[in-house]
Amino acid sequence: MAGSLLSRGRRYVLLLLLLCGFGVVLFRLVTLQVLQAAELSSQADRQHQKTVSLEGARGTIVDRHGKILAMNVEVPSVFGVPTTVDSPLKTARQLSPILHVRTDELERKLRQDRRFVWLARKLDPEQGRRLDRLSLDGIGVVMEGRRFYPKGPLLAHVLGFSGMDGEGLEGVEHRYEPYLHGEKRMMVLQRDALGHTVFPKGMMERSPTPGHSLTLTIDEVIQYIVERELEDAVGRARAKSGTVIVLDPKTGAVLAMAVSPRFDPNAVSALSPDRWRNRALTDAYEPGSTMKAMMAAAAIEERVVRPNTMVFGEHGRMTVANTVIHDHERLGWISFAQVIQKSSNIGAAKTGMALGEHRLYRYLQAFGFGQRTEIDLPGEGVGLVRDPKDWGRRSVASISIGQEIGVTPLQMVSAVAAIANDGMLMKPYVVSEIRDADNHILRQIPPQAKRRVISPETARSVTKILEGVVTDGTGTNAAIPGFRVAGKTGTAQKIDPRTGTYSASRFVASFTGYAPADNPQLAMIVVIDEPQGDTLGGAVASPVFSRIGEQVLSYLGVPSNAPITLAMASR
Amino acid sequence: MKAVTVFLGLCLVFVFVWERVDVVRIGYQIERLKRDKTVLERQRDELRVKFSTLSASDRIAKLATEKLGMSLPQQGQIIVVQSRPSGVHPSGIALVELKVARNDLPSGRF
Numbered sequence: 001m002a003g004s005l006l007s008r009g010r011r012y013v014l015l016l017l018l019l020c021g022f023g024v025v026l027f028r029l030v031t032l033q034v035l036q037a038a039e040l041s042s043q044a045d046r047q048h049q050k051t052v053s054l055e056g057a058r059g060t061i062v063d064r065h066g067k068i069l070a071m072n073v074e075v076p077s078v079f080g081v082p083t084t085v086d087s088p089l090k091t092a093r094q095l096s097p098i099l100h101v102r103t104d105e106l107e108r109k110l111r112q113d114r115r116f117v118w119l120a121r122k123l124d125p126e127q128g129r130r131l132d133r134l135s136l137d138g139i140g141v142v143m144e145g146r147r148f149y150p151k152g153p154l155l156a157h158v159l160g161f162s163g164m165d166g167e168g169l170e171g172v173e174h175r176y177e178p179y180l181h182g183e184k185r186m187m188v189l190q191r192d193a194l195g196h197t198v199f200p201k202g203m204m205e206r207s208p209t210p211g212h213s214l215t216l217t218i219d220e221v222i223q224y225i226v227e228r229e230l231e232d233a234v235g236r237a238r239a240k241s242g243t244v245i246v247l248d249p250k251t252g253a254v255l256a257m258a259v260s261p262r263f264d265p266n267a268v269s270a271l272s273p274d275r276w277r278n279r280a281l282t283d284a285y286e287p288g289s290t291m292k293a294m295m296a297a298a299a300i301e302e303r304v305v306r307p308n309t310m311v312f313g314e315h316g317r318m319t320v321a322n323t324v325i326h327d328h329e330r331l332g333w334i335s336f337a338q339v340i341q342k343s344s345n346i347g348a349a350k351t352g353m354a355l356g357e358h359r360l361y362r363y364l365q366a367f368g369f370g371q372r373t374e375i376d377l378p379g380e381g382v383g384l385v386r387d388p389k390d391w392g393r394r395s396v397a398s399i400s401i402g403q404e405i406g407v408t409p410l411q412m413v414s415a416v417a418a419i420a421n422d423g424m425l426m427k428p429y430v431v432s433e434i435r436d437a438d439n440h441i442l443r444q445i446p447p448q449a450k451r452r453v454i455s456p457e458t459a460r461s462v463t464k465i466l467e468g469v470v471t472d473g474t475g476t477n478a479a480i481p482g483f484r485v486a487g488k489t490g491t492a493q494k495i496d497p498r499t500g501t502y503s504a505s506r507f508v509a510s511f512t513g514y515a516p517a518d519n520p521q522l523a524m525i526v527v528i529d530e531p532q533g534d535t536l537g538g539a540v541a542s543p544v545f546s547r548i549g550e551q552v553l554s555y556l557g558v559p560s561n562a563p564i565t566l567a568m569a570s571r
Numbered sequence: 572m573k574a575v576t577v578f579l580g581l582c583l584v585f586v587f588v589w590e591r592v593d594v595v596r597i598g599y600q601i602e603r604l605k606r607d608k609t610v611l612e613r614q615r616d617e618l619r620v621k622f623s624t625l626s627a628s629d630r631i632a633k634l635a636t637e638k639l640g641m642s643l644p645q646q647g648q649i650i651v652v653q654s655r656p657s658g659v660h661p662s663g664i665a666l667v668e669l670k671v672a673r674n675d676l677p678s679g680r681f
Binding site for chain 1: 629
């Protein structure tokens, strides 16, 4: 009996111990699995996983005929997991000739107390294949998108470029970043119980959702013609730089935009930002006599003058606000049309003064000076148009001849295009369509009229005057055989930064106009900065307009006005 | 009767196992095809870039001038004419523009 009691007592004790044991286990289980679950789970992830973010594939950029200007290609990038590399020196020696990176640099990276380190990124496909064959412990290859600009420097200032992590840094690449960038993907490296890295299977897969594609208004052939002629002109004139913009005046679509010197967006790391700045829309310059075209439009619209109104040229010298305005020839009585054709400063100043500061200022604003054109490119400047209350006694005369005012080449060509477009100012733009990865159109960007600046009658009247500039005036070198051309030359002195006065040796030569004058298909500006030797706009910039205009009109299939005889022969 | 039931049961088990094996096999096949697709898409992209690089206007112009001895037409050598003033013939047929090169070569050939 006593033995039975003892036995029962032992059983209770044993049961109690077991219950306590289970209780402890249960308590620990609830603590680990419920109360500390989130914290422990993330701790485990931290210990066993390493997550690396890889950028998604950027969308393609094509010209208006679908020719590729920028696209992503997946190329290999190499990473190391230093904690699992047995012999950093030996591995570095094997990698060095393939990656073209010094052995000591690779070894230093592989000796770091880190679980992930990039060794070389965005290599050529052949380098990736050689690495695959080596199959080194602790070294992995992952495919990353690399941006290629297959046309090299062509259109570089408009396209811009993207950085190592695939983000748009300049130009269209930057402006349309929200559309172009692809969905990011995460690469997860895991370690097993022994601490060995398990390389993920999915890392060779493509980006899940690539970015949208952009169709530009730019025409690759026109852009090529423009860049070739601009480079040639800047080289011949030994100029500091040059800019050409070609617009479709009826829509505002930019057909070409070139800046010299050029750069290759495939290799920008060694270049300074000054080299890739799109001067066509960032840099303001004093336009000089090209401004007379807008002044003429304002004066005719306001009925201050008519093309045949006679203006006295003061024999080439006139005093305004105790300063002297000169003409390059001693002119007497000439018509207003001749004022523009001969680029008379005195005639233009007199007309501007008759127009008055308030009306002149109103038309400067209406033509878009002193404000952004709102082109879809980053970094656009506003130029410099002071408020009339800050104008001096000579300002009206000065602005009428393109001094005391700063404009960008884009503002100037937009204003001239408004005259070509029967007085309607259009918003310039470079992207016409946005498409998704399946090539479905997501958004179409239509031409956008900003405002009417002058009446169609005034525009026709100004066109006739500007045609005279090319047939009988200062811009005869801009003539295109077989086509009617309207335009205006400009030669502006630059301000010497040392003295703050106009330099006698540094000029900006320009020509802006459109063709054919009776049915404009293109509006263009040519700006050559600091040409050496011959510095006149009519001698430096006008021939560039002519050469580009002839080739572009031929390419566009615009029929000539000139009578021709076709002789047919048969054998 | 019992033997038939066992046989049918075995058949069912066999069909089930065969189906699972086939699903796994096709799964592997799909994975392999996906990998092939990825490789082919990558090759396509590389070829597109290559095509685009090789067809660049400046390269074509360089080859034409340096290797084939061609030259750019001089001012006035290309004339585009319209066959009729209006773009549509009275018959309703759209007229095409005629592009001709002016014959300035001494040999009398275009």
